Amino acid sequence: MQTAALLNPIETVDPEPRLLIVDDDPGIRELTAGFLAGHGYVVDVAEDAVAMRAALARNRYALIVLDVMMPGEDGLSVLRSLDRTTAPPVIILSVIGEDVDRIVGLEMGADDYLGKPANPRELLARIRSVLRRNRERPAPVEMLSAARQYLRFAGWRLDPLARQLYDPEDVIIHLSDGEFRLLLALVEHPRRVLTRDFLLDHSRGPNSENFDRAIDVQISRLRRKLQRPDRRGGDDLVRTVRNEGYMFTADVERR
Known part of the structure; x- marks a missing residue:
């Protein structure tokens, strides 16, 4: 070296x-x-x-x-x-x-x-x-108020500031940077069909190569991480819309 x-x-x-x-x-x-x-x-x-x-x-x-x-x-x-x-x-x-x-x-x-x-x-x-x-990390803890908001869906909780995902048992599920950005794009646009180009721009940046398979791979990884025993699975939360893209199917609350 x-x-x-x-x-x-x-x-x-x-x-x-x-x-x-x-x-x-x-x-x-x-x-x-x-x-x-x-x-x-x-x-x-x-x-x-x-x-x-x-x-x-x-x-x-x-x-x-x-x-x-x-x-x-x-x-x-x-x-x-x-x-x-x-x-x-x-x-x-x-x-x-x-x-x-x-x-x-x-x-x-x-x-x-x-x-x-x-x-x-x-x-x-x-x-x-x-x-x-x-x-692009969260603000210092002392700057975060008790009124901080989470994105909640199907028992899950996504913290946009701390960039953390909590499962229904309140266990932190590790996300890579790309996975977090992809999930955030999906959760912020629920029940809308999002194209691969849209998701590629939001998860990897506008200068990324137009490589559709990259989004398919990230979606597959997200689905596995959203899969929990005896609960709604990742395949249900992120639906494939043939020839168009993906849709996040759960209702999302910001609170």
């Missing part, structure tokens, strides 16, 4: 986000790291899964850019091993045309995906978008 750029230690400003680039190609690693460092990021690089885990043990990262095709343990295996409740957001890179890598990566909790070879400027835009979404 090498450090591609570091802030001047005498500076007193807050450090820029630290990124980790994981790719077995040394040329791509260094070119990508150099480009991102030139845009103000602190960038470390790792050549494989072993070096990546060593880097994660030493430093806290704002985001990981993870190549799928690596010798030994591949990127999808690495992604699967991460604790998505504590790990930084991940952008996966997959060979252009390998949609299966993108689908599986999304199922495992990746926050975004990009075809490889990646245009450095597009990668930079994706990184900024993911980091911006990750910064």
Whole structure:
């Protein structure tokens, strides 16, 4: 693991986000790291899964850019091993045309995906978008009043400020950033047919690739998380409207 750029230690400003680039190609690693460092990021690089885990043990990262095709343990295996409740957001890179890598990566909790070879400027835009979404956190607890409102449906409770979902037994159900944004879009537009393009824009941002299968994957993951024994299941709450999109079928109350 090498450090591609570091802030001047005498500076007193807050450090820029630290990124980790994981790719077995040394040329791509260094070119990508150099480009991102030139845009103000602190960038470390790792050549494989072993070096990546060593880097994660030493430093806290704002985001990981993870190549799928690596010798030994591949990127999808690495992604699967991460604790998505504590790990930084991940952008996966997959060979252009390998949609299966993108689908599986999304199922495992990746926050975004990009075809490889990646245009450095597009990668930079994706990184900024993911980091911006990750910064959209709730206000400090002391600023939240007792009158704070939840979105309630079929016994569930969604907290838009804390970005948390509570099941009917009041257990927190972990959602990735994309899953939260997708569920919020559905819950805020109940009993309306929402197109895949609409949901893609609201869950992954307007600059995302028009990749319909990505929404289908996210919907499938949401349905599994909304499935509870002996209660209305996720398939009932999110209905597929053939050739049109999806509809959230439950009544929603804001209180």
